[in-house]
């Protein structure tokens with residue numbers, strides 16, 4: 001149950017929308033009314049100039065998003081803990097043919113200072129040319145870049161001729177945590193392209209590449225096909241997003257998951273032996289627990305061990321809350337922890 005937010009099922013409203021879309025025929029490859037309406041919904045979120053390109057999955061969204069931003073002799077800055085670097089099986093390197101330059105992660109976030117030494121590479125013929133800063137919002141540690149932090153990254157990028165890409169596989173958790181709207185949080189401060197997640201927050205499958213910079217939009221349709229992420233029955237991706245945005249379901253789901261994480265974090269303080277490793281900002285918690293607790297807790301609600309033997313006798317585990325986790329699930333989990341703590 002706490003392994004990942006993609007272990008949760010499909011939200012009933014999304015499932016109903018899929019059934020509803022399954023009537024009659026519609027033109028393929030996005031030439032249907034559902035896709036047109038989904039694109040309008042993204043414009044309402046990010047501003048009129050945004051163009052969206054629906055894709056199947058998060059890795060696909062990231063590589064398609066980046067493909068439109070750089071050439072093979074250029075490079076992407078990303079964190080050393082990023083999904084891009086660690087968990088995409090080399091797809092970015094293979095598909096982009098470009099270099100990834102990793103930066104140390106500070107609670108999941110990159111620091112501008114760590115890019116400074118690479119600025120000397122610009123124009124130097126022996127070096128890959130930095131072109132894109134890619135950050136995850138929220139990060140792989142569940143932390144969130146504040147708007148001013150993101151603004152500073154975008155300003156830095158502009159000064160040096162870089163583009164900014166957001167890996168938003170969990171953008172909903174970040175937006176729910178920050179409050180405010182996507183236009184203010186991303187478009188207005190100069191983000192160029194967003195990988196907009198959906199699967200981790202109630203969709204069956206489906207993400208979107210949302211291109212905010214109008215100067216970059218022209219090639220994305222072809223890039224998506226070239227990258228094997230063009231769905232012929234696109235209406236079924238689009239219909240999910242329509243349900244997702246209807247009455248802000250996406251934000252309700254994410255806010256609920258964040259609340260469940262906050263609730264679990266609060267209760268963890270009452271369990272001797274459990275230690276929260278980073279502040280709870282979104283829907284993910286990183287908690288150090290005695291190794292002996294892992295198996296019995298996993299039996300109750302499966303989760304992944306993040307860092308085995310983080311210190312002798314203890315491991316750091318990741319607990320991820322989904323849209324359908326309940327207060328009762330949290331209480332049952334904490335109850336088991338307390339029993340284990342008191343022997």
Ligand SMILES: Cc1ncc(COP(=O)(O)O)c(C=O)c1O
Nearest residue numbers: 057058059060083136140167169
């Ligand atoms: C931060 C982040 N980005 C991207 C992805 C990619 O998602 P997918 O597994 O759909 O390729 C994930 C999935 O776990 C993720 O956590």
